[in-house]
Amino acid sequence: MPLSPVAEHHTTAASAKVANWTRLVTVLVALTVLTRLPSFARTPWNPDEGFLATQARQLADGGVLYDTVVDRKPPFVPLLYRGAFAVFGDDSLWPLRVAAVLAVVVGAVLAASLAARRWGERAAWTGGICYVFLTVGLKPEDTQAATFEVFMLPWTVAAVWYAERARWLGAGLAVAGAVLSKQTGGAVLLPVLALLWQARAGWGAFFRVGAGAALPVVSAALAFDPGRFLYWIATGSGSYLSADGAGLKPLLRALAGTGLLTLAALPLVVALVRAVRSRAAAGPAARAPLHGTADLWIWLAASLGAATVGFQFFGHYFLQLVPPLALLGAAALHELTVRAATVALAATAFLACVFVGWGFTDSRAEVDHARRLADTVRSYTDHKDRVLLWGMHPEGYWLAKRSPASRYLTAGFLTNFSGGRGEARVGERYAMEGAWPHFERELRRRPPELIVDDSRGKRYGVQQIPTLRRHLARHYEKVATIDGSSFYLRTRPEIRSSSRASGVSQPR
Known part of the structure; x- marks a missing residue:
């Protein structure tokens, strides 16, 4: 019809x-x-x-x-x-x-x-x-x-x-x-x-x-x-959400x-x-x-x-x-x-x-740096090892195929550093509430095999963070510097003296 x-x-x-x-x-x-x-x-x-x-x-x-x-x-x-x-x-x-x-x-x-x-x-x-x-x-x-x-x-x-x-x-x-x-x-x-x-x-x-x-x-x-x-x-981001001292x-x-x-x-x-x-x-x-x-x-x-x-x-x-x-x-x-x-x-x-x-x-400088960092991390560690990347680029964990030693994937949680605000109000005292006691427990319970200071001159570098600086001095030694990032390998009591005497640690 x-x-x-x-x-x-x-x-x-x-x-x-x-x-x-x-x-x-x-x-x-x-x-x-x-x-x-x-x-x-x-x-x-x-x-x-x-x-x-x-x-x-x-x-x-x-x-x-x-x-x-x-x-x-x-x-x-x-x-x-x-x-x-x-x-x-x-x-x-x-x-x-x-x-x-x-x-x-x-x-x-x-x-x-x-x-x-x-x-x-x-x-x-x-x-x-x-x-x-x-x-x-x-x-x-x-x-x-x-x-x-x-x-x-x-x-x-x-x-x-x-x-x-x-x-x-x-x-x-x-x-x-x-x-x-x-x-x-x-x-x-x-x-x-x-x-x-x-x-x-x-x-x-x-x-x-x-x-x-x-x-x-x-x-x-x-x-x-x-x-x-x-x-x-x-509620845990009070300091992070503040622009005090950030200037222009x-x-x-x-x-x-x-x-x-x-x-x-x-x-x-x-x-x-x-x-x-x-x-x-x-x-x-x-x-x-x-x-x-x-x-x-x-x-x-x-x-x-x-x-x-x-x-x-x-x-x-x-x-x-x-x-x-x-x-x-x-x-x-x-x-x-x-x-x-x-x-x-x-x-x-x-x-x-x-x-x-x-x-x-667009520039690939940061990506290339992250890949070089990941390659170096792999050379010093085994797949089962945990590592700590002290920086603001957690992609290194994923690229290196290594597990983080801490739940805090960037130093920002522990120092309040932010690329959007710069270096205002940066330091241990500006960390998220309770973060440092938890972080120290993580380091004691499952120490990272390798710690990488990827701050590259920023204010949150390990040498400006007293708790982490002391931990490195007691348990780690510097083994390499790549693109301004410093690599610290964990020392064990039985090899501490020999490694210090030689002054050299070889990648695995």
Whole structure:
């Protein structure tokens, strides 16, 4: 029986819509793969990847998160690494690179869906494509690494996507997913509540959002012991979150991060400025441009506020601004003619190509140093030996395939040193509460066969840390210096005198 004209029209429209979304998703996948190609050309990209990879191995060896395996981050991404290693092996990060590609695609598709609902089909394309381009708009070590923010972003976009459709429980669950990826992901709760208020959804919706956001986080706390969970993701980082004495370094880092992302989004920013000026000049009867963006401005402001927490201003912190900025850019391009919007989008694509090229040509000095350090560690130790890398680059453990002698994978836990803040408030007295007694027990119970001072002149070097300096003097002797990193091999009572007499220790 032939369809009626109305039914045929709806069928044709639905088929066209499916075809359009199929094309859009295909384009977003292709663009994401192309913009993230540099991530597959280098391992690791930054210490966070090395930290996560080392944690995953510790968990595989029977470690317990927030007890024998610790970090200041929530559990989702460490467990994701652990799961990937369990399925694909722990010698490569390529499965996490693929997972990062999928995370960007999911975020871009959700952003496109948000833009389509508000401004139409053309905005869907610009919103999704701008999202992909902006995810590489910072230093390559911050954008190409498969770390916390990359996996947090899809949850934040999903939270707003659910809230816009009045699916309040789903919005709350997505907020929880963002928080369990990284604490600052909770900033997306503000635009969710803004949408709830705009919809006049009532207290029932508010409680569904709250329950969805709270229950997964509370469940995680109960699973990992509430006291330890709270300490490691919140209360134990007081000194780390302080910028006292840091001078201008945090400010300069903040300017660098915002400057790079603004450069990557410059055509969108110009279009936004033009649209905002048009709004100011519009008469009372004129339709104001950028309609339907109040929650996006709240989202952008909340994300910027989240990036400032702790005054560290690492570049990857600013990735949190990408979703609202991409959507605001889509709204601004929607106000332009098709030709002007195409030019702006092409300029954004060109800038993304520049950042991708930077990814292929970025300095490999730190990666090469980490590999030389790992090679030296292997030459002095057996596979079963535990080692201590006293520095801020825990990727050495993963590259060397050696187990850490301590649950503290960087010297930052024990000295409060941070690359984002510099050398302000650094020393034993600024360590996390209770860290040094626990660390000393670890050294006594299972002494590391090799200790590597990888501080390379920084203020947290072992010679400036009295407790560790005394421990080295009693039980270790210096055997090598590679790239400014000093290697100390454990001496045993029966060979102490002979090794001191010869003054030489041979690699194993």
